[in-house]
Amino acid sequence: xxxxxxxxxxxxxxxxxxxxxxxxxxxxxxxxxxxxxxxxxxxxxxxxxxxxxxxxxxxxxxxxxxxxxxxxxxxxxxxxxxxxxxxxxxxxxxxxxxxxxxxxxxxxxxxxxxxxxxxxxxxxxxxxxxxxxxxxxxxxxxxxxxxxxxxxxxxxxxxxxxxxxxxxxxxxxxxxxxxxxxxxxxxxxxxxxxxxxxxxxxxxxxxxxxxxxxxxxxxxxxxxxxxxxxxxxxxxxxxxxxxxxxxxxxxxxxxxxxxxxxxxxxxxxxxxxxxxxxxxxxxxxxxxxxxxxxxxxxxxxxxxxxxxxxxxxxxxxxxxxxxxxxxxxxxxxxxx
Amino acid sequence: xxxxxxxxxxxxxxxxxxxxxxxxxxxxxxxxxxxxxxxxxxxxxxxxxxxxxxxxxxxxxxxxxxxxxxxxxxxxxxxxxxxxxxxxxxxxxxxxxxxxxxxxxxxxxxxxxxxxxxxxxxxxxxxxxxxxxxxxxxxxxxxxxxxxxxxxxxxxxxxxxxxxxxxxxxxxxxxxxxxxxxxxxxxxxxxxxxxxxxxxxxxxxxxxxxxxxxxxxxxxxxxxxxxxxxxxxxxxxxxxxxxxxxxxxxxxxxxxxxxxxxxxxxxxxxxxxxxxxxxxxxxxxxxxxxxxxxx
Amino acid sequence: xxxxxxxxxxxxxxxxxxxxxxxxxxxxxxxxxxxxxxxxxxxxxxxxxxxxxxxxxxxxxxxxxxxxxxxxxxxxxxxxxxxxxxxxxxxxxxxxxxxxxxxxxxxxxxxxxxxxxxxxxxxxxxxxxxxxxxxxxxxxxxxxxxxxxxxxxxxxxxxxxxxxxxxxxxxxxxxxxxxxxxxxxxxxxxxxxxxxxxxxxxxxxxxxxxxxxxxxxxxxxxxxxxxxxxxxxxxxxxxxxxxxxxxxxxxxxxxxxxxxxxxxxxxxxxxxxxxxxxxxxxxxxxxxxxxxxxxxxxxxxxxxxxxxxxxxxxxx
Numbered sequence: 011x012x013x014x015x016x017x018x019x020x021x022x023x024x025x026x027x028x029x030x031x032x033x034x035x036x037x038x039x040x041x042x043x044x045x046x047x048x049x050x051x052x053x054x055x056x057x058x059x060x061x062x063x064x065x066x067x068x069x070x071x072x073x074x075x076x077x078x079x080x081x082x083x084x085x086x087x088x089x090x091x092x093x094x095x096x097x098x099x100x101x102x103x104x105x106x107x108x109x110x111x112x113x114x115x116x117x118x119x120x121x122x123x124x125x126x127x128x129x130x131x132x133x134x135x136x137x138x139x140x141x142x143x144x145x146x147x148x149x150x151x152x153x154x155x156x157x158x159x160x161x162x163x164x165x166x167x168x169x170x171x172x173x174x175x176x177x178x179x180x181x182x183x184x185x186x187x188x189x190x191x192x193x194x195x196x197x198x199x200x201x202x203x204x205x206x207x208x209x210x211x212x213x214x215x216x217x218x219x220x221x222x223x224x225x226x227x228x229x230x231x232x233x234x235x236x237x238x239x240x241x242x243x244x245x246x247x248x249x250x251x252x253x254x255x256x257x258x259x260x261x262x263x264x265x266x267x268x269x270x271x272x273x274x275x276x277x278x279x280x281x282x283x284x285x286x287x288x289x290x291x292x293x294x295x296x297x298x299x300x301x302x303x304x305x306x307x308x309x310x311x312x313x314x315x316x317x318x319x320x321x322x323x324x325x326x327x328x329x330x331x332x333x334x335x336x337x338x339x340x341x342x343x344x345x346x
Numbered sequence: 347x348x349x350x351x352x353x354x355x356x357x358x359x360x361x362x363x364x365x366x367x368x369x370x371x372x373x374x375x376x377x378x379x380x381x382x383x384x385x386x387x388x389x390x391x392x393x394x395x396x397x398x399x400x401x402x403x404x405x406x407x408x409x410x411x412x413x414x415x416x417x418x419x420x421x422x423x424x425x426x427x428x429x430x431x432x433x434x435x436x437x438x439x440x441x442x443x444x445x446x447x448x449x450x451x452x453x454x455x456x457x458x459x460x461x462x463x464x465x466x467x468x469x470x471x472x473x474x475x476x477x478x479x480x481x482x483x484x485x486x487x488x489x490x491x492x493x494x495x496x497x498x499x500x501x502x503x504x505x506x507x508x509x510x511x512x513x514x515x516x517x518x519x520x521x522x523x524x525x526x527x528x529x530x531x532x533x534x535x536x537x538x539x540x541x542x543x544x545x546x547x548x549x550x551x552x553x554x555x556x557x558x559x560x561x562x563x564x565x566x567x568x569x570x571x572x573x574x575x576x577x578x579x580x581x582x583x584x585x586x587x588x589x590x591x592x593x594x595x596x597x598x599x600x601x602x603x604x605x606x607x608x609x610x611x612x613x614x615x616x617x618x619x620x621x622x623x624x625x626x627x628x629x630x631x632x633x634x635x636x637x638x639x640x641x
Numbered sequence: 642x643x644x645x646x647x648x649x650x651x652x653x654x655x656x657x658x659x660x661x662x663x664x665x666x667x668x669x670x671x672x673x674x675x676x677x678x679x680x681x682x683x684x685x686x687x688x689x690x691x692x693x694x695x696x697x698x699x700x701x702x703x704x705x706x707x708x709x710x711x712x713x714x715x716x717x718x719x720x721x722x723x724x725x726x727x728x729x730x731x732x733x734x735x736x737x738x739x740x741x742x743x744x745x746x747x748x749x750x751x752x753x754x755x756x757x758x759x760x761x762x763x764x765x766x767x768x769x770x771x772x773x774x775x776x777x778x779x780x781x782x783x784x785x786x787x788x789x790x791x792x793x794x795x796x797x798x799x800x801x802x803x804x805x806x807x808x809x810x811x812x813x814x815x816x817x818x819x820x821x822x823x824x825x826x827x828x829x830x831x832x833x834x835x836x837x838x839x840x841x842x843x844x845x846x847x848x849x850x851x852x853x854x855x856x857x858x859x860x861x862x863x864x865x866x867x868x869x870x871x872x873x874x875x876x877x878x879x880x881x882x883x884x885x886x887x888x889x890x891x892x893x894x895x896x897x898x899x900x901x902x903x904x905x906x907x908x909x910x911x912x913x914x915x916x917x918x919x920x921x922x923x924x925x926x927x928x929x930x931x932x933x934x935x936x937x938x939x940x941x942x943x944x945x946x947x948x949x950x951x952x953x954x955x956x957x
Contacts, residue, residue: 063855066859068855068858068859073764073767093863096861097861097863098861099861100858100859100860100861101859101860101861101862102861105859105860106856106859108852108855108856108859109852110852113851113852113853114852114853114855114856115853115856116853116857116871116875117853117875117949117950117951118874118875118948118949118950119871127860127862127870128860128861131860131861131862131866132861164950164951166950166951177856180856180860183860
């Protein structure tokens, strides 16, 4: 078997803040094969966005952030990239799409310039005319009608869905091998969401791109990813092939997340109504399973010992739980 | 980005060690102002050397450089007048004139600003035009123009300087009034049947005036500089009345080269005072800004 | 369009009020203006003549409109003090000097403060930021006549780098002109650098937290490029405002520096006229300076729409 495109091991991101050390991403490991899509799902504050940015090498420049562990991209360590490496990889081989397409486009720059500057940054030999032609082509690729006219417009003149398409066009500019999509549709109208997601899926397939699809919404990930990882309080709690995961969830948190899914009218800040309590304060860690305080099935062991993905006992369907749901159910059935 | 993530990405809070050093600077500035004001108030009782009357200093040495242990710790000027004494009497003038100018400016500007912000509409437009008119003439030119026609007395000086502070204070109080008028306590007062005048003077004025205190401190320092500038140019208060500005002006015409203390002593005092008022204003603004955020 | 018309109307009202205020300066003079101007040991004929010349014998309103009429024809009257020159031409030559000083000083101030603000904003609260902030705060508390004297003591008396006083016009050679302008320009620039740096740094820090900066980094843009091409323009609104205000203020506020270095600009013209009670010159100068302020402010409003495409569309 060839080596994976992205090989992440024990990745940890710590921020030093006035409230103390905040571990936003805690010993996260996963692999992503070429052309595949990994969906990363979790509530706000679970660390999923920071994980995306850390893989991209964007957190390590923050003066108060520390990144440990390793990120191997195509066999090359890009965990704490230096200037040169950043210029060679960011935007060229790894690209990113952001949550809010309006605020992630510079309001005083033309749509076209956003794309041409990326092209010219990574390939100095491209002429202005060539860059312009390619940019219009890219706008066409992301199904923006009348691309030549859009090229000369400003971000505020486009609708939300169009702006996100521009964001995708920018990301695609240098034909990256990996696309990190951080809540790509959260800021969009429900009707537009599906179009953009389908477009992303098609483009990945056409260009053989791998994608890290970060979302709080399992519905976004369902049907559009090969693998799913559920994050809670900075850790991956469950990881499995999509087909397995959506058939049955093994971690109580995953199941709760799925139960809480239909929140389309207020998706961004949806609370998990089915689970009492709130996610733990990342500045105050406690021993044991992080979900234990909110878990219906928590036992004494859960409060003393921290489970790992292997604790669930099935290697192909990892669950950081000592009493995964299939086991709980069976014991329940026995007790009845 | 979610709230906790945003908090985590925010710049690091300052370490405690730095806070302490800043406080030290603040204390130093506060102490300097306290000593200066105290000395200015009690000047006649301090047994200082002669500051104004050159007839009494005929036997004193002239241009004596500063020497801390001597009878003239900060030296003497061309007429043998004692620099320390002139600095303290100069402080009396500078501080009285600029502080009273700010008080007048705050009263007039504050009242107009609150009225403009509360009543809005036509009154607001009239006051706004008035503000723009005052702002259209640079402060120093306005002062010089007024100095052309007014007698150089301390009262006239304070009135002229207050004209410099008024437009800025109108703008800030107006903006703050607009903000405060949205608050519940104003709505409550109005619901309880308070008239316009009562709302303006009893509810809004105290809050708004308190919020411009930091700005007033900065204005005090700006007006000290303005007053000194006028005296320096020779069109403010005239000798023999000592002011920091005309003391520095004495160093012109080649005297500074031979007797640098003529300039450095009053310049240093001026700098320390202006710096202290600025720092006090700045720190106060920062602290109150924080309070606003937590509200 | 309606907003623009209202703005123009307000500017006209402001100019009207300024002219009224300037004109009534004479009435603020205590006692008889003629006595105040000439001193009190002249012949009664001299007073009468001056009063006639000032138009003091006519009613106030009539005098104002006569004066305003002349102003519109570019005639600001004649100087009260021998050799009784034409005020308009006095102001014209002084204005050229002042505008050169002001523009050069602003250029110097921008050249220093833009990089300084960028360096500070790169790591807010970092060592460089704190050092820059402390320095600018300190400079802010130094009046220009003090900094000017210190610069003279250092650069002229010790190092003999610049001439102590004097002015050479551009027509007499650019090199000499700049040589004489250098020290005054530095002194004025010192006044502006702290404000410019602080304003721009604050806006840059805010802009750098925007998502589009993060997305520029994700595109692999180097930090310096992001600072200059992505963050600077959206961060420059407050700077433009301050810049406009400064330019307007500087045309008159170079008073101190012009006096210190004996430069024949507007400031010194006003001050020397003021100390001679030469009221017509003061009036003319104040009027011209106020007109500049009003025009520059209108220009700043226009600038916003150039920087921000969003305003452009809304305003149209």
